Amino acid sequence: MPPPPPPPPPLPTSDRAQPTKSHSMAISSHVAGDGLPPGSASSIISRSVSGYHLLTIDGYSGTKDVPNGEWIDSCPFRVGGHTWHLRYYPNGETSEYADSIALYLALDDTVAKGEAVKAKVKFSLIDKDGKPLPVHTMTTNINDFSVDNTWGFPNFMKREKLEKSEHLKDDSFTVKVDVTIMSVFHAQETPSILVPPSDMHRHFGDLLSSKAGVDVEFLVGGETFSAHRSVLAAWSPVFRAEFFGPMKEGTTTEAIRIDDMEAQVFNALVTYIYTDTLTDMKQQEESDMAQHLLVAADRYDLERLKLICADKLCKHINTSSVTTILALADQHHCHELKSACLVFLSSPTNLDAAMESEGFEFLTKNCPGVMKDILVSQVVPRKRKSKART
Known part of the structure; x- marks a missing residue:
């Protein structure tokens, strides 16, 4: 097994915590998930109103004396807050349909100009059991009704067909008229309650700071953490x-010693576990802390924290740091970070500069797999360039 890569550089001495009897962990105020924008909701509502009217023609043969083009009005009826009536043409509305029964729906209410009532009508012949007959059912489109406009069918049913059917009984038949009024669309605000984002991380952070109910202690770098x-x-x-x-x-009451980690790193590790965020760090120290914290995250199997550290280190890849970061990524199985380093080294200029760094010698002696990856990163781009020239 090859020896491990060189450890991350030590954190700045001026900011390293001094040995004390106990330590209260600092909690960052920057927490992901805060500041969600308030929301609202509304609905566009369309409701239709339906009703029906049964029209019975009792004494059908007597109605055939009504001339073509003339009608008999039904009694008024109400649907959807409006008054309607039916027009029954025993001998058709026009000469073209003189052999047919015509049926129309008329609106009795006076409505303002441009404010016609939108409705559709279904006319159905009823059988002896009171059920509509699909073969003798006709439905209009949605139309604008006003006092001057009636809608229906001039050829609802031929008289000869009705007279030969079983549906004309005792010189009587019944038609069911279904009226569906389309309402005006309107918007309506949907009541909602603003639910604040989860602040569970704050409660856990307070629990850590207060030390209430702590049941384990760690001794790290001369400091005690509860x-x-x-x-x-x-x-x-x-x-x-x-x-x-x-x-x-699992049962010890003594402080658990951790000798190969700095107190500042362990503080950041435990704070992350409680609050799901990292403690604030200075820009110039971010690279060093991210390297140490990545090692700690890998040790305690905190995959998300590893990715956070890897993301931060990607921003610090340069010719002097790339070999150290690459060795670290290879040792702790950070594939995304390793790929970022190899992309950087795929540039011959960057590789030449990195070869002059102290960490490159370590890679050469102890990381043959990484050296192979570096070689591949150089060969593939050059092959692509050669193909482009041809």
Whole structure:
């Protein structure tokens, strides 16, 4: 097994915590998820109103004396807040349909100009059981009704066909007229309650700062850190195994020593577990802290924290740091970060400069797989250029 890559550079001495008996962890005020914009909702509502009227022609043979083009009005009826009546033409509305029965719907109400009532009508002959007959059903489109406009069918049914059918019984038949009035569309605000974003991270941060109910202590870099086993175990499979698996740390009351990690890094690690955010760090120290924290995240199997650190390190890749970051990414299985380093080194100029750094010698001796990847990153772009020339 090749030796591990060189450790990340030590954090600046001026900002490293000094040994004390106990330590309260600082909580960052910058938390993801805050500041969600308020929302609202509304609806566009369309409702139709329906009703029907049964028109019975009792004494059909007597109505045939009514001349073509003349009608008999039904009694008025109400649907959708409007008054309507039917026009029954026993001998048709026009000479063209003199052999047919015509039926029309008329609006009795006076409406303002440009404010016609929109409705559609279905005329159905009723059988002896009171059910509409589909073969003798006709439906209009949606039309504008006013006092001057009636809508229906001039050829609802031929008289000869009706007279030969079983539906004319005792010189009587019935028609069902379904009227559907289309309402005016209108907008309506939908009541809603503004739900604030989750502040669970704040509660956990307060719990950590207050030390209420802590049940485990860590001794790191001369400092003592208090925490809750269940919270750490909920995030980290490694902590879960240590506290609740067959390991002595699960029952020990003594502080757990961590000798290969700096107090500042452990503070950031535990703060992240409780608050899902990183402690504030100075721009010039971000690269060093991200390297240390990436190692800690890999140790405790915190994959999201690893990706956060890898993302920060991508912004610090340069000719002097790329070899160290590449070795770190390879050692701790950060594939995205490793790919970013290889893309940077695919430039011959960047590679030449990186070869002069101290970390390159380490890569050559201890990371043959990485060296192969670097070689491939150089060969592939050149092949592409050659094909482009041809």
